[in-house]
Amino acid sequence: MQGSPADSPTARRGARDNDVVSKGGGRGRPGVTAATVGIAVVALVAAGTVVGAVLLGQDPPASVAAPGGARVAPVSVETYDGTRRAPATPLLAEPTTLTLGAFGRVRSSACAPGAVLASGSSPLVLDDRPMLALATAAPLWRDLDVGSRGQDVTDLQTELARLGHAVSVDGVYGPGTRAAVRAVLAGHGVARPSGALASSDVMWLPAPEVTVATCAVAVGDAFAGGEVATVGGGLVALEIGGTDPVEGWVARFGDAAAPVNPDRTVTDPAFLAAVAASPMLNWSQEEGPGTLDLELALAEPVQVAVVPPAAVFGLTADRGCLVADDGAVRPVRVVASALGQTLVEVDGPVPDQVSLDPGDDLTCP
Numbered sequence: 377m378q379g380s381p382a383d384s385p386t387a388r389r390g391a392r393d394n395d396v397v398s399k400g401g402g403r404g405r406p407g408v409t410a411a412t413v414g415i416a417v418v419a420l421v422a423a424g425t426v427v428g429a430v431l432l433g434q435d436p437p438a439s440v441a442a443p444g445g446a447r448v449a450p451v452s453v454e455t456y457d458g459t460r461r462a463p464a465t466p467l468l469a470e471p472t473t474l475t476l477g478a479f480g481r482v483r484s485s486a487c488a489p490g491a492v493l494a495s496g497s498s499p500l501v502l503d504d505r506p507m508l509a510l511a512t513a514a515p516l517w518r519d520l521d522v523g524s525r526g527q528d529v530t531d532l533q534t535e536l537a538r539l540g541h542a543v544s545v546d547g548v549y550g551p552g553t554r555a556a557v558r559a560v561l562a563g564h565g566v567a568r569p570s571g572a573l574a575s576s577d578v579m580w581l582p583a584p585e586v587t588v589a590t591c592a593v594a595v596g597d598a599f600a601g602g603e604v605a606t607v608g609g610g611l612v613a614l615e616i617g618g619t620d621p622v623e624g625w626v627a628r629f630g631d632a633a634a635p636v637n638p639d640r641t642v643t644d645p646a647f648l649a650a651v652a653a654s655p656m657l658n659w660s661q662e663e664g665p666g667t668l669d670l671e672l673a674l675a676e677p678v679q680v681a682v683v684p685p686a687a688v689f690g691l692t693a694d695r696g697c698l699v700a701d702d703g704a705v706r707p708v709r710v711v712a713s714a715l716g717q718t719l720v721e722v723d724g725p726v727p728d729q730v731s732l733d734p735g736d737d738l739t740c741p
Contacts, residue, residue, distance in 0.1 A: 447732040448701060449684050456711060456719055457677040463617040463667040464627070464642070466657060468609035469582045471589065477576035477601050478502050487591040487605050495584045495649075496539045498564040502599055506564040508578050510535055511610075511645070515580035521572035524549035532573070536560070538584070538646050576601075583610020584649035611652045614642040617667065628671040630654070635675065642670075680711050680719040687730040688718055690740025696720075697740035700727035707741060 474493075480502030486493065493499050495511035510516070512531040520529060530547040537543050541556035554571030561569035586607035593599055616622060622636040629651050634644030642648070651657055651668070660666040688696045694710045698720070706727065708720035 448729045449687060449732055450729055451727055452682045453679060453726055454682060454719075455677050456680045457673045458625070458712065459671060459673045461669050462627075462672045464614040464670045465617065465665070465667050466611055466651070466660060467613040467615055467641070468661075469612045470609050471606055472582045472586070472609070473606050474579050474581070474586075474604045475602055476500070476502075476507055476579050476599070476604055478505070478507060478574075479600055480505065480598075482593050482595050482597045482599050485591070485593060485595050487588055487593065489588055489590060491588045493581060493586050493588060493605075493607070495535060495581050496560065499579065500593070500604060505577060506561070506566060508560065508564070508573075509581050510578055511581040511584045516573070516575045516578050519572065519574050519576075520549050521570075522549055522551070522554050529553070534645075538649070579604060581610070582607070583612060583652065584645060585652045586610045611648050611657065612643070614648070614651065614670065616640045616642070616670070616672070622672070624675050625672050626675045628673060636672070678711065678721060681708075681722050681726045682717050682719055683730050684732060685713065685716065685718045686732045687734070688720065689734045689738065692740075695740075697734075697738075698722075698727075699731035699734045699738065701729035701731075702727070705738060705740065 482500065482502060483504075484501045486497070486499040493509055495509055497509050498506040499509050500507040510532070512528075512535050514528070514531055516528055516532065518524075518528065520532065525548050527547065529549045530545060532549075533543045533545040533547070533553055536553065536556045537545060539560075541559065543552045543556045544550075557573050558569045558571040589606045589608050591605045592603040593605075614627070616627065616636060622640055623638060625636045626633050627636050627642045627647065629647065632647045632650035634642050634647035636642055656668045660668040683698060687698045688708065688710065689699075690697045691710070695707065696710060697705050697707050700706050704727075707723040709723075711719045711721060713719065
């Protein structure tokens, strides 16, 4: 006999499914679907997550609520030197003719187009006398010896000191200056130098290092004084680009450092010599006037407070105020801002916390 539809395999599977999801609720109750159970489970998990968050708590944020609901933020302190990169334009002197007042036969010469002549070197030997190249602030105009006084002596002492000799820069040609001159001349082969300096034996250079463009003398020539060579413009200054204040800042190039002048130039001879000796100077000028990078930093690093930008109000130029955790209004000077932080110098003690809601009714003195 053929079975009824209720006895079919499909019907029996459906009945078993309904029994599974309705157990515990009685067979007389409507069946609960698997989808409904899934939704219930998700809801329970979510509820458990919320309860867990309430019970376990979370770490407080950087900005926390103070009594009364006002937002505050902690203050940290750090040392700031403002180090940054800045472009600098080399300022070069006009081409210069190098001359000597001495006479003699040219026995050796370092002059050649493209050659670099340095202060303190001997670029030429006339007869048996090595000539001396010096980059003094102005050409020497007289012979100098013990007892000489004046600006030309000061210029000579300044250059001797730059070259590493222990001399006092006081404008007086004393035993120390004589000893330094004697050491320079002896280093170039002068036998038993007296320590006096004949101006005719000094070739003035417009910079600590210069590059020869043309030579007017050659080995074997009878030299009767006059032109020795022409050189391209030496480095006389570096001009810092930008408009940021530079008072109290120093420029750095490798191991060399020098103050930046109020007119945004660097003119320290030792610093210029370090730059001139670097290939970066030539690279910056290969395709016409260009710039090279220097590092700028504060000559004296400062202690600054680090606060959120929202803590500073009443800004005028670089001056403003913040509200300390004791409610006091503290004037500040903004030193720098970056990455959501404002660095300030605080007039008075640095607070532990500052308000992030200073209010519109406060005034900044």
